Amino acid sequence: MSLKLENLTVSVEDRRILKIDGFQLEKGEIHLLFGPNGAGKSTLLRAIMGLPGYVIESGRIIFEGVDITSKKPYERASMGIALSYQNPPPLQTKFNYIVRQMVKKYRSRMDSIADLNLSNLIERKLHDSFSGGESKRAELAMVLLQKPKLALLDEPDSGVDMDSMELIANAINQLIDMGSTILMVTHTGFIALKIERIDRASVMMDGKIVYTDKFDKVYNIIMREGYKGFSR
Amino acid sequence: MTELEVYKQKALKLLAEKGLVLDRFDFEKIDISRIPKKAVEDLGVSIEEPKISGTYVQVDNSVIRLVVKKELEKKGVVLLDLEEALEDPQYRKYYWKALPVDYDEYTAAAELYGYHGVFLYVPEGVNVAFPVQACFLISSGKVGQAVHNIIVVDKNASLTINTTCAALRGESIHIGVTEMHVGENANLTYIMVHGWTSKVQVRPRTGVIVGKNGVFTSHYINLKPVKYIQSYPRILLKDNAKAYYSSVIVGRGRSYMDLGSEIILEGHNSRGEIISRGIARDDSRLIMRSCLKGYGVNTRGHLECKGLQLSDNASIETIPILESRTTGAILTHEASIGRISEEELNYLMSKGFTEEEATSIVIRGFIDIGLDKIPKTLRSQLESIYDMVAKMATG
Numbered sequence: 001m002s003l004k005l006e007n008l009t010v011s012v013e014d015r016r017i018l019k020i021d022g023f024q025l026e027k028g029e030i031h032l033l034f035g036p037n038g039a040g041k042s043t044l045l046r047a048i049m050g051l052p053g054y055v056i057e058s059g060r061i062i063f064e065g066v067d068i069t070s071k072k073p074y075e076r077a078s079m080g081i082a083l084s085y086q087n088p089p090p091l092q093t094k095f096n097y098i099v100r101q102m103v104k105k106y107r108s109r110m111d112s113i114a115d116l117n118l119s120n121l122i123e124r125k126l127h128d129s130f131s132g133g134e135s136k137r138a139e140l141a142m143v144l145l146q147k148p149k150l151a152l153l154d155e156p157d158s159g160v161d162m163d164s165m166e167l168i169a170n171a172i173n174q175l176i177d178m179g180s181t182i183l184m185v186t187h188t189g190f191i192a193l194k195i196e197r198i199d200r201a202s203v204m205m206d207g208k209i210v211y212t213d214k215f216d217k218v219y220n221i222i223m224r225e226g227y228k229g230f231s232r
Numbered sequence: 233m234t235e236l237e238v239y240k241q242k243a244l245k246l247l248a249e250k251g252l253v254l255d256r257f258d259f260e261k262i263d264i265s266r267i268p269k270k271a272v273e274d275l276g277v278s279i280e281e282p283k284i285s286g287t288y289v290q291v292d293n294s295v296i297r298l299v300v301k302k303e304l305e306k307k308g309v310v311l312l313d314l315e316e317a318l319e320d321p322q323y324r325k326y327y328w329k330a331l332p333v334d335y336d337e338y339t340a341a342a343e344l345y346g347y348h349g350v351f352l353y354v355p356e357g358v359n360v361a362f363p364v365q366a367c368f369l370i371s372s373g374k375v376g377q378a379v380h381n382i383i384v385v386d387k388n389a390s391l392t393i394n395t396t397c398a399a400l401r402g403e404s405i406h407i408g409v410t411e412m413h414v415g416e417n418a419n420l421t422y423i424m425v426h427g428w429t430s431k432v433q434v435r436p437r438t439g440v441i442v443g444k445n446g447v448f449t450s451h452y453i454n455l456k457p458v459k460y461i462q463s464y465p466r467i468l469l470k471d472n473a474k475a476y477y478s479s480v481i482v483g484r485g486r487s488y489m490d491l492g493s494e495i496i497l498e499g500h501n502s503r504g505e506i507i508s509r510g511i512a513r514d515d516s517r518l519i520m521r522s523c524l525k526g527y528g529v530n531t532r533g534h535l536e537c538k539g540l541q542l543s544d545n546a547s548i549e550t551i552p553i554l555e556s557r558t559t560g561a562i563l564t565h566e567a568s569i570g571r572i573s574e575e576e577l578n579y580l581m582s583k584g585f586t587e588e589e590a591t592s593i594v595i596r597g598f599i600d601i602g603l604d605k606i607p608k609t610l611r612s613q614l615e616s617i618y619d620m621v622a623k624m625a626t627g
Contacts, residue, residue: 051578073578074584077581083582091597094597097593097600125597142583146584
């Protein structure tokens with residue numbers, strides 16, 4: 001088992017956003033998370049990463065058999081969890097410097113920078129005036145540097161052009177090849193057509209996971225009926 | 233009375249008026265028997281380095297190394313101890329010309345108490361490819377080190393000088409007068425790294441004159457605690473001359489740092505830019521001054537001063553001054569003081585960095601004022617100093 005959520009409630013600014021009764025990911029599972037805007041998909045990823053402001057009111061997050069509910073984000077990262085942000089903040093530090101620190105920390109290689117066509121951005125300040133596609137590619141490159149056991153990917157395919165989409169799909173395929181478990185939020189599911197394998201998918205509505213099944217089955221329902229099919 | 237005697241008289245008069253007492257320091261201390269060789273090397277002075285054009289190393293009040301590459305000597309490049317240079321009238325003519333001897337009590341003290349200093353002359357049209365390095369070290373307590381440096385880059389010549397000033401221990405004072413003359417179409421890059429200790433007082437006094445179409449680039453880094461440092465280089469630009477002055481200072485411990493610079497845009501079409509970054513932690517006090525004076529027609533200047541406050545017990549004051557005396561000057565400034573952004577910290581921590589590591593990464597970005605104006609040979613050295621500054625600012 002890679003990840004297990006038990007009776008998890010999460011609030012942000014005193015407002016309860018998530019209530020997950022039970023959810024789990026097998027090791028190496030590729031799992032897509034669908035849902036309408038505001039369903040709580042990004043909140044779930046951030047809560048798993050342990051970002052400040054995402055308060056666990058009750059329940060537990062178990063990662064590889066260890067209760068990480070009260071662990072700090074950097075502890076979770078060092079245990080093998082990585083998050084690619086949907087809208088990362090602009091930094092004043094150069095991408096190159098951050099990459100070098102990550103390479104040192106994770107003993108990884110810089111290949112992902114060239115693979116994701118980021119060499120021309122490496123001397124720029126990270127995410128500072130990056131285009132949507134550039135930011136998404138930079139996030140994926142950093143996830144690859146972390147060689148994660150569990151990758152949390154927050155809409156890696158939204159707001160990117162077709163060329164970036166191709167590179168991002170390749171990066172996700174690399175994660176799959178290295179055996180990472182992946183929990184990926186996607187709005188459109190287009191990325192699904194380009195990646196090697198998807199095992200299961202879930203649908204979130206109003207802060208709850210309302211449906212989980214094989215990916216094809218979930219995707220067909222969404223294509224046929226939209227999300228209203230899950231609100232029953 | 234000779235010219236040199238006039239200077240001495242002026243200095244005596246001023247020092248008597250100001251009443252600066254320096255009795256407790258030994259301005260003649262010479263004891264090189266106990267100098268740890270490693271200490272000089274730790275300052276980045278690489279004596280055997282082939283990519284160095286010349287070296288001057290002074291410990292306390294002894295010059296322990298003074299050498300210039302033979303091929304440069306053949307081209308007329310001169311590197312001398314100032315005392316020796318003053319004996320030659322063609323070099324003595326630069327003495328107290330970019331800065332008056334009675335500028336203040338410290339210039340006066342340098343005249344009266346000082347021995348030694350770098351005299352460096354690059355003749356017309358000579359391009360000195362690799363940097364000249366100068367190092368001033370105070371090895372123990374009670375030392376008074378008063379030096380006077382003169383750097384002359386003649387017409388169409390170019391030079392990079394890399395200076396390190398440091399102390400190992402003890403309560404001491406360093407007074408450093410530096411006069412720089414950049415000739416017409418000449419180019420001088422001046423890098424200075426300070427690494428003092430918490431009991432040392434430091435009073436650099438710098439005057440620069442940049443001739444027509446000349447370019448002066450200066451980069452200053454102060455990375456260790458100091459008791460009290462006060463410095464305000466004055467850079468005078470002639471027609472079409474350009475100056476770029478950047479500095480990165482870190483206030484640690486109980487350091488009192490009053491640092492800045494002034495560019496006088498006297499010549500037509502002259503351009504000046506001052507960029508500074510200051511970090512205040514612990515109980516330090518930072519005063520960051522910068523001043524642009526637009527006197528010439530069609531002059532342009534910009535100054536940017538940013539402070540980062542890391543402790544409630546520290547303080548930062550930024551004092552930007554713009555002064556214009558012509559309708560043709562365009563001068564701008566931006567100054568800000570802030571703290572580390574939580575959003576950046578949280579982002580970095582989610583990438584696996586501890587709070588301390590994340591803070592260090594943000595600081596590394598804050599002090600990154602760009603090295604594109606610095607010669608390539610020195611960039612990697614400065615990059616590693618920046619890395620050290622970022623670590624020191626948090627550790």
